[in-house]
Amino acid sequence: MLKKFDPNIMAFLCNWCSYAGADLTGTSHFHYPPNLKAIRVMCTGRINPLMVAAAFRHGADGVLISGCHPGECHYMEGNYLARRKIFVFRNLLEFVGINPERLQMSWVSASEGKKFSNVVKEITEKIKKLGPLTTFDE
Amino acid sequence: MTENPYLPRRAKIESIKQETTGERIIKTFAVVIEDQAYRERFQHKPGQCAMLGINGVGESMISIASSPTNKEFLNFSVMKLGKVTSAIHELEAGDLITIRGPYGNNFPLDEWYQKNIITIGGGIGQAPLRSIIQYVLDKKGEFGGLDIIYGARTTADLCYREDHFQTEQSVFWQRRNVRVHLSIDVPEAGWDRFVGVVPDNLLRLKPSPENAIAITCGPPVMIKFVIKNLLALGFKDEQIYTTLENRMKCGIGKCGRCNVGSFYVCKDGPVFSYARLKNLPEKG
């Protein structure tokens, strides 16, 4: 019997919004799939897409990057810079044959516990449909 | 097929002593090889090195800082610098480490019978010299006098401090012609010994070249000036020894990177007489 695919999803959450949002999800008892492994970063702007590639290399089937809504970055513009970088990196992934849907981004504020749980649910479903990432298996 | 030279053996860390509290932290590890057969085969001579490692992190070539007359354990003084040495510094007494060796050549002790030994060390460079110092102290009848010249940047950077102080103040050793000359580079309150760099301390002490062997180890620039001063004091090329270091990976003369001229430091070194060293095209 085929083992059910349980995806590994790596999340990079910004300290000021999304990490607090994820916290709120927990304290508000909103459920979300346990596939997500979160790493707190100070700002999405400090995320180097190489961290995303490394997550894939080390076994992630999908990656989520989540930060403050546009205009609400604690450091004024970190999330705008992240958006550009991630947009370009998604295009690069697609060009070498990796489905860009495996790299997701969301804006979740500290008060959006419900949204965070929905984002995680939706992304987990997406990655489940895509199946395991085998590109970095060797 | 013969034994796999890359296969390390497990060794247990018996104790750890933090030597320095300065900018660069040095710890001395006392380790015992677990496998009895390998432990018995691991017969090192003063001057040799061994590969210490942590499986999954990597290996580093470290001088053996204890004398073979010490049958209880092996000493390694490790400075926290790169990936592997940083991981080794995280270990605690009772933890396991890996070891393979011993590697390299050694000091030609047979040729030094009844000679006066002068060691001139700087910083972590005292580690390989410690093996010969301990050996000479343990086999005092085989050698003449022993002068230990050692310096570091500050008192916080001095290795084996208590050992040196004890030997320095011991009447027992003074009667047996063992003298310790410590120095630090910059003045410090409470320091009544020499202040200045090691080559200057050497010039001040003016050890006699007669029937003497001088061994030096330390930063490249210190070695350079120590050799210059030794020559000025009348030492012959054949009386001067140094131990070199280079980046190493295999330890057995295959990976290529540690060569100085046509010699591999890991296999043909680390001990070089100045007579041999001065003919090499690049000096490490």
Next chain:
Amino acid sequence: MEHFLLEKNRLNEFLSALRNYEVFAPVRKVGLTVFELITNPKEAMLDLKNQPQSPKRVIFPQSEILLVFDKNNAAKEPKGRVGQKPQVVFGVRPCDARGFHMLDPVFEREYPDPYYLQKRQSTLLVGFHCSEPYPNCFCTSVGGNPSSPEGLDILLTDLGEQYFLEVITSKGEQVAKEGAAVLSSPTSQQQTEKEKLSGMAPQKIRRTIDTEGIASKIEKHFDHSLWRELSGKCISCGICTYTCPTCHCFDIQDERVRGRANRLRIWDSCMFPEYTLHASGHNPRPTRTERLKNRMYHKFKQNIDLYGVPGCVGCGRCITLCPENVDLVANLKVIKNL
């Protein structure tokens, strides 16, 4: 040893007969000729002209697992080649076969290296007389010859419609036995033809350098300012070392990926600054000048000191593939004329 004749159109049959071997042969990939394990003899491309890489990697792979660490972090040796089929490398140029002769003492002496030696001992080299050398070939200047059997187990010479097959070693004899069904005996005329071709081969080598005395010149002029000029073009990439049949330097690294932890040996290059960089930040060979000098020193002085021969087989790859045209032969000439 024995001589045979192999009809060219029966080459595939000959390769197919080697059932007891894993056959490596040059194959065409992405416009390049590379040595790979073949399953179908038709894949073999006996184009000896364009081999940017030597077959060195069949015996000394670019990355190789030395040790496997288990869950308790205990080190185990990976399964070696013991018990597996022996390998045949087909289509080796004589210079590349000599390259293995240069690698052998490095891995054999003092601390025998089981990883290299196991593969070396179970690998057989079938070479081709090199009838059309590269423009940058200079094997005859470093003790080689385009028709040399040195280091090979079998040597083939192209006679037009047939290959003249010489068995050089007893390992080669075994292969000849397996393929005996498609081999015949050469006529004395064919024997003469083969000898004639061998005699002509060295004349086709167009680049030459008299290496006599180079070692002492390199040593004598070690601190000469000219080295800086020679290395001015170099960009410190690893092409010359990675394509060299005699370069053997490697790095050892522990890697953890997805719960697997291994200690690996990976080719390294003396052209990289990191190669000699101490953890303290001190680098005994900090610039391209010292690194390029060291490479030439290693090949033409150190190797002679250690093993009695220059560590170069004159394949010319480092010249042909150098992106900035650092020309070993030209550089040697400059040193020679100092």
Next chain:
Amino acid sequence: MDKEKLVNEAKAVFSREDVACLIGYGKDSIGFRVSPIFIRTRDEADQLFFSPLCSLSLVNYLTLEKGVLLEGNKETGGEKIAIVARGCDSRALIQLFAERGIPREQVVILGVPCRGTIDLKKIEGKFPDARNCTEVTEAEGMYYIRFDNESHEVPKEELLADHCKHCAFPNPLVYDVLLEDLVDSKGAAYSDIEEMEKMALEERHEYWKDKFARCLRCYACRNACPLCYCDDCILERVSPQWVNRSVNLSENLMFHLARSYHLAGRCAGCGECERVCPVNLPLMLLNRKLEKDIKNIFEYTAGSNLDDKPLFASFNPKDPNDFIF
């Protein structure tokens, strides 16, 4: 190009400016090869030449070994560096001025309007036995090639380097001396990239797998690149180690993702990475794919304007947002 004009202008630069070193093209001893040469005195300038064979970029020599050339010449006391630069090279220079803070006035640029250069692999493949090439000129879509005792005419299309076929900046964008009249520019062309974009994801993956599996990780693509100048490259760090040293498909893919991404919004299009690759990886496809997207979406072209802020240090509130939850 007229050699005399080039040599005279180079000599004039030496007379006029305080130049420590001029980096230019010189003919090599073998076949069609061209080498970088470093001219330190006025008289040495006679060795300079330029032809369609000059396919290599000289800009990376400005930053090699922490910019050793930029330190000036202690013997002659000269301080500036002069460099022969084509359109793509001038873009790389603009990027360097902006990123590295190299003062513009420290570099004397001899600009060469470029009609495209010959791929050495192609011409050596066509004439493998050529020993001494004496002349290559271009006229009306043909190359006229002389070597040894032969002369040949070859259609330009056959020998032109691939990245030159799509060049949108043949003319130097910044220069102190212009060595020839400006040439017409076709504008950027991305037809090959668009073709690849039409492929299915899996198909494209297979395509790259086949390529990356060949990579030797010799770092030539990085070292030859005029814009890969970091003293401490992320691809070589061990702690943290982003890319392992193992040479296998996964690590090679990591390497190339990192390399091409680091050139996003910076690549000058000189094609050095592709030119130097010993295993013929089509690396410019990756660079040009990003160049195309960045141009279309962010209206940004690397090295086109001395005053531009770096792509990833700037943003527009209206940047694409529809991929975000």
